[in-house]
Amino acid sequence: MNELRIGDLSARIPVIQGGMGVGVSLSGLAGAVAAAGGVGVISTAQIGYRDPDFGRHPIECNLKAVGEEIKKARKIADGGIVGVNIMVVTRQYEDYVKAAVEAGVDLIISGAGLPMKLPEIAGEVRIAPIVSSRKALQVIAKHWKKKYDRKPDLVVVEGPLAGGHLGFSREDVDAYTVTHEKNYDDEVRSIIELADALETPVVVAGGVYERSDMEHYLAMGAKGVQMATRFVTTRECDASDAYKQAYINAKEEDIVIVKSPVGMPGRAIHNAFLDKVNAGERFMRGCRQCITTCKPDTAPYCITEALINAVQGNLDEGLIFCGSNASRADRIETVADIMEEFSK
Ligand SMILES: Cc1cc2nc3c(=O)[nH]c(=O)nc-3n(C[C@H](O)[C@H](O)[C@H](O)COP(=O)(O)O)c2cc1C
Structure with a gap:
């Protein structure tokens, strides 16, 4: 079976569990996926929502909870890989990244915007942008190279079948998923081609539910997949x-x-x-x-x-x-x- 390499890390099973906010992927789910040989990802979106002080000081509660959830996930993970998903459009984004770095997270996955300054804040921690187009990866990779002499350790390509917020216009979502005027696999191929030139592995997200879906993308040159919806209906998922x-x-x-x-x-x-x-x-x-x-x-x-x-x-x-x-x-x-x- 192909393992997934992310910088110096290696996951036995090439499956990343996608970050799900608010509170759907916390330490319970992420820890279990990591322990089972994949990559478990905690969503930092309003992660401190259960704190009694959240109503008055949401950001402080969130920053505290980032460290606590990473620590809890680590205990469950049994040496497996624990990452966080931090949306670029989060208010005080940089503070969330710093909190995750301080807590010793293995990997930071960042989308919902272009994470232009991520290398500067993340330091040595492995970093992965989420992109929905070749253009977005081009812009990020060029900037990271020029300003930080750094490349992404992994690229997550998220398509129009994904959950939560989507990185597409409503028209494009319909063109890909309703009228089929456009085929997202063409974009995936083009992004993999660019990532190959950077020697960066790609995982594909959005609509992957069973093993044959993963095989489809592996055959296209992806090194793994990111799944979220499939993990919601697990015993370990942190939702009610x-x-x-x-x-x-x-x-x-x-x-x-x-x-x-x-x-x-x-x-x-x-x-x-x-x-x-x-x-x-x-x-x-x-x-x-x-x-x-x-x-x-x-x-x-x-x-x-x-x-x-x-x-x-x-x-x-x-x-x-x-x-x-x-x-x-x-x-x-x-x-x-x-x-x-x-x-x-
Ligand atoms: C309930 C839910 C919440 C999500 N929340 C986030 C989020 O906070 N940040 C983010 O980058 N992606 C979020 N996503 C997207 C997932 O991380 C993932 O990439 C995507 O859903 C994969 O497609 P799939 O659900 O078809 O497997 C969310 C997805 C779901 C289903």
């Missing part, structure tokens, strides 16, 4: 049982593209909350300092609050982010079951 059950209950037609208040399209399960938002109801009880591109004065709802409600099981007031494959979930699995399937 109600959240996992929403995936199991979802049918294909329930999975929709929403316009997130932070400006990007996102994929989610259609529910009563989205009906209320579409009917013009506003859910904004204050700002929790999450994403730089949000305009709290005009946003229809607070994305932090909606995602926290969902992860805690208050689904009628929650936004249930998911990937295009959520309707394929039909039972709760263990991380070990999934990793076994991908290791054969």
Whole structure:
């Protein structure tokens, strides 16, 4: 079986568990995936949401929780690889990166924007940008080379079938996934070609659910895959049982593209909350300092609050982010079951 090499690290199974905010991939899930031979990734998005002081001091609580979750994941990981996912558009992004570095994380994966300054903040820690286009990788690689004489240790290519916020216009999501005017594999090939020239491994994310999906991308020259949706319906996933059950209950037609208040399209399960938002109801009880591109004065709802409600099981007031494959979930699995399937 092909191992996945990331700088001097090596994962026995070439599967990265994608970071899922808010609170869906914390130390429980990330630690279990790492222990099973993959790469476990903690999402730092509002990671401190369970702290009693979160309402008043969200960023301080988050920065404290970054170190705590990495430490907890390490204990579970049993020597396996633990990474964090930090979105570039996070307010005080640099402080989150520093907190992860200080806690001794193995890998920092960073998307939702171009992580231009990441090499400077991350120091020796391995770094991986998430890109959705060849152009984005070109811009990042050129800048990192010129300014820091550094290349990415890994590139995550995230396509339009992924979960959460998407790095595409709504038109492009439809062109790739509805009308099929465009074929995302063409872009994947082009990004792999560029990454090969940099001698940087590529993993592909978005719509990978079973082993044959991984084989498809390995045959195209990828060195592994990043999966998120498949890991939600595991015993170890850090979300509530109600959240996992929403995936199991979802049918294909329930999975929709929403316009997130932070400006990007996102994929989610259609529910009563989205009906209320579409009917013009506003859910904004204050700002929790999450994403730089949000305009709290005009946003229809607070994305932090909606995602926290969902992860805690208050689904009628929650936004249930998911990937295009959520309707394929039909039972709760263990991380070990999934990793076994991908290791054969
Ligand atoms: C519930 C959920 C939350 C997510 N949150 C984030 C996030 O906070 N930051 C990020 O970069 N990607 C996020 N993603 C994207 C995943 O990390 C991953 O790359 C993508 O979903 C892979 O596609 P798949 O879900 O089809 O496997 C999220 C995905 C899901 C399903």
